[in-house]
Amino acid sequence: MCDTCGCSDSDVRITDHAHTVVMEQDILAKNDELASHNRTHLRESEVFAINLMSSPGAGKTTLLERTIRFLGTPCAVIEGDQETLLDAERIKATGAPVVQINTGAGCHLDASMLHRALHSLAPARGSTLFIENVGNLVCPALFDLGEAARVVVLSVTEGPGKPLKYPHMFAATDLVLLNKVDLLPYVDFDVAEFERDTRRVNPSAAILPVSATRGDGLTEWYDWLRRPDRS
Structure with a gap:
């Protein structure tokens, strides 16, 4: 029983939860409105923006380094991290x-952050914009940035159960890059199980095994980036 208003503990939890849900809906609605603005701006600028998401250490930055050097088309990058300029320097x-965005305690990028970064970066017309989101398989899935496509990078060193543990992330993606396949002989990772679990939450997502260090599958990755219907 609450001494202040006389309600039960269960009433307090329900009220707090409802208030939290309303706040979350309001935040996401404002974010989606700005994301729509970003998407229109990017489309009019003929910039193909990709929201690249993963856990920390899955190999996003290594993949981007190799992709930029070998893709053969203009690229620009927005780096999202809680702290440091390390990835931006790479x-x-x-x-x-x-452009580097440091979120501090924040665990994801949002549409407002992207909006400001776009004005600072001003990617060239016709370029590919990679948005390397903060390493996290939860929050980034909730926030539309205005991107044209979403790509999730998962390392075989993380284990195969991630699509079922983090279904919102995998349900929202267009492409899954299964990275570090050069390490498959040394880790306990069942590729068939991973693909089956991914299909359970997202039947339409493409799955591409790659190695950002050895080069496996990168030609197919580049072809996906260059496909004419990508926007």
């Missing part, structure tokens, strides 16, 4: 324009 070394 991208800068490839020659691609890059």
Whole structure:
């Protein structure tokens, strides 16, 4: 029983939960409105924006370094991390324009952050924009940035159960890159099980095994990036 208003503990939990849900809906609605603005701006600029998401250490930055050097088309990158400029410095070394967003305690990028970064970066017309989201398989799935496509990178070192543990992330993606397949002989990872679980939450997602270090599957990745219907 609450001494202040006389309600039961269960009433307090229900009220707090409802208030939280309303706040979350309001936040997401505002984000989606700005994401729509970003999407229109990117489409009019003929910039193909990809929201690249993964757990920390899955190999997103290594993949981007190799992709920028070998894709053969103009690229730009927005880097999302809680702290440091380490990944932005790695991208800068490839020659691609890059902007770093540090979120502090935040666990994801949102449409407002992307909006500000786009004005700073000003990607060239006709370029591919890679948005490397904060390493996290939960929150980034909830926030539309205005991207044209979503790509999830998963390393075989993470284990095969991730699509079922984090279904919102895998349900929202267009392509899953199964990275570090060069390590398959040394880890307990069942590729068939992973593909089956991914199909359970997202029957339409493409799955591409790759190795960002050895080069496996990267030609198919580049072809996906260049496909004419990508926008």
